[in-house]
Amino acid sequence: MEKKIDLTLKVWRQRDRKAKGQFETYNVKGISTDSSFLEMLDVLNEQLINEGKEPVVFDHDCREGICGMCSLYINGHPHGPDSAITTCQLHMRKFNNGDTITIEPWRSAGFPVIRDLMVDRTAYDQIIAAGGYTSVNAGGAQDANAILIPKTDADEAMDSASCIGCGACVAACKNGSAMLFVSAKVSQLALLPQGRVEAARRARAMVAKMDELGFGNCTNTGACAAECPKSISLSNIARLNREFIKAKLQD
Amino acid sequence: MWLTNSSIGRKVVMSLSGLFLVLFLTFHMCMNLALVFSPDAYNAICGFLGANWYALVGTAVLAAGFIVHIIYAFWLTWQNRKARGNDRYAVTTRPKSVEWASQNMLVLGIIVILFLVLHMAQFWFKMQLNEIVPVSDANPHDGSYLVIETFKNPVMVVIYILWFAALWFHLTHGFWSALHTIGFNNNIWFNRWKVIGNVFATIICLGFAFVAVALYIQYGVLGWDVPQMPAVH
Ligand code: HEM
Numbered sequence: 001m002e003k004k005i006d007l008t009l010k011v012w013r014q015r016d017r018k019a020k021g022q023f024e025t026y027n028v029k030g031i032s033t034d035s036s037f038l039e040m041l042d043v044l045n046e047q048l049i050n051e052g053k054e055p056v057v058f059d060h061d062c063r064e065g066i067c068g069m070c071s072l073y074i075n076g077h078p079h080g081p082d083s084a085i086t087t088c089q090l091h092m093r094k095f096n097n098g099d100t101i102t103i104e105p106w107r108s109a110g111f112p113v114i115r116d117l118m119v120d121r122t123a124y125d126q127i128i129a130a131g132g133y134t135s136v137n138a139g140g141a142q143d144a145n146a147i148l149i150p151k152t153d154a155d156e157a158m159d160s161a162s163c164i165g166c167g168a169c170v171a172a173c174k175n176g177s178a179m180l181f182v183s184a185k186v187s188q189l190a191l192l193p194q195g196r197v198e199a200a201r202r203a204r205a206m207v208a209k210m211d212e213l214g215f216g217n218c219t220n221t222g223a224c225a226a227e228c229p230k231s232i233s234l235s236n237i238a239r240l241n242r243e244f245i246k247a248k249l250q251d
Numbered sequence: 252m253w254l255t256n257s258s259i260g261r262k263v264v265m266s267l268s269g270l271f272l273v274l275f276l277t278f279h280m281c282m283n284l285a286l287v288f289s290p291d292a293y294n295a296i297c298g299f300l301g302a303n304w305y306a307l308v309g310t311a312v313l314a315a316g317f318i319v320h321i322i323y324a325f326w327l328t329w330q331n332r333k334a335r336g337n338d339r340y341a342v343t344t345r346p347k348s349v350e351w352a353s354q355n356m357l358v359l360g361i362i363v364i365l366f367l368v369l370h371m372a373q374f375w376f377k378m379q380l381n382e383i384v385p386v387s388d389a390n391p392h393d394g395s396y397l398v399i400e401t402f403k404n405p406v407m408v409v410i411y412i413l414w415f416a417a418l419w420f421h422l423t424h425g426f427w428s429a430l431h432t433i434g435f436n437n438n439i440w441f442n443r444w445k446v447i448g449n450v451f452a453t454i455i456c457l458g459f460a461f462v463a464v465a466l467y468i469q470y471g472v473l474g475w476d477v478p479q480m481p482a483v484h
């Protein structure tokens with residue numbers, strides 16, 4: 001049943017990368033519990049614009065949990081208190097009338113704030129560009145059964161491939177480590193014969209880029225997997241370690 | 252060199268040095284058990300580990316293991332704080348699946364070294380070192396006497412148990428994490444390693460604690476005579 005709730009929002013405001021940010025407190029009234037978290041922020045922004053103030057800047061795109069653009073650290077959780085969903089999939093029915101909600105940007109040296117709640121995640125694009133692909137000859141599509149792949153491998157590769165590159169893993173990590181993301185991207189290809197060919201080169205190049213960009217050393221706390229909206233498994237990190245150590249021992 | 256200039260390489264060093272220290276602890280705990288049953292047997296083991304070349308090489312390797320582990324611990328933690336950046340979250344939570352120990356490995360490690368300093372002063376200093384250069388009046392060949400005299404005091408027993416507790420927390424995360432770091436893990440082994448690590452950490456720490464408590468009961472409470480070797484000089 002739809003209900004209307006009133007909320008107090010503590011929102012991080014920061015003019016640009018260099019500026020010192022601070023929390024601003026806003027009240028929003030009559031929010032439908034059927035609306036999504038981002039729709040609630042739309043209501044807030046509408047209200048701010050009508051008051052002649054600057055709207056809050058935040059990232060979003062598909063609003064259906066597939067693009068990886070939305071972010072937000074809500075009450076101590078990347079993508080909010082619910083598990084295995086993105087912020088755009090978070091419903092306001094998860095909150096109660098009168099709640100105070102604290103909304104912060106991803107805070108990590110690798111993801112500097114651009115403005116307010118929007119952070120620069122191009123570091124992830126650079127890691128992908130370093131080797132997160134397969135080199136293939138273009139041409140007609142091959143017959144699907146030309147290379148046989150065990151179902152378990154295909155399933156595991158598919159699970160790894162469900163990473164949307166949102167960066168919640170880095171945001172959740174006390175070490176600012178990008179290992180869950182990088183390990184998912186290495187695994188989705190390392191598990192398949194087409195990706196095996198370049199597996200060693202890929203592991204070396206992606207880890208080198210990740211280190212160069214200043215992400216931390218993974219100490220296996222597991223906060224990343226606990227907060228990941230796609231439930232990417234920690235076993236990917238063990239696989240990345242294996243791939244990387246094997247590659248280095250071959251050198 | 253990938254063991255210093257890549258994140259996974261540095262973690263491999265952390266993992267292998269940690270596993271080496273775990274092996275050492277296992278041996279140390281087993282040898283301590285002898286003291287509860289036979290002070291003479293314990294002295295015989297200490298005799299092997301006195302000032303002879305293989306024991307000294309062993310001590311040097313062990314010290315190197317500790318030093319590497321500790322240097323990397325501070326180095327990794329410093330890098331990780333830098334990677335996190337200066338802005339801290341106003342609201343933080345710890346997801347249920349995240350072990351408390353995993354987020355406090357450095358603090359636990361520092362507690363372990365502080366007690367280690369006390370431990371070295373109490374025993375290593377008066378035993379192996381004393382045999383090489385006379386630094387104390389204690390008889391370096393009579394380890395049993397030294398250890399029993401220490402644990403007759405209940406305050407020492409409590410202090411050592413606190414130490415073992417810090418070690419227990421360090422190992423419950425450290426054990427499975429070390430295997431994960433060197434890639435020996437997957438979805439099936441994930442929980443198995445955690446259980447094996449918990450059981451192993453518990454056996455090691457209970458073993459150490461058992462010796463301290465048993466000596467206290469035997470000599471502190473029941474008042475057994477403390478066996479002492481006749482002085483040599
Ligand atoms: C008998 C003593 C010790 C044993 C058996 C031991 C064992 C271990 C093991 C097995 C790990 C897991 C490695 C990994 O995650 O790959 C570890 C991690 C760690 N240890 Fe120790 N350790 C000991 C003493 C110390 C000391 C004295 C410190 C000092 C400051 C320390 C600090 C750390 C830290 C910070 C980590 C986490 C680092 C990481 O995972 O990257 N440890 N330890």
Ligand code: SF4
Binds near residue numbers: 165169170181229230
């Ligand atoms: S691993 Fe999960 S949290 Fe990290 S980028 Fe991918 S989807 Fe986001």
Ligand code: FES
Binds near residue numbers: 059062065069086087
């Ligand atoms: S906006 Fe696309 S995943 Fe949330």
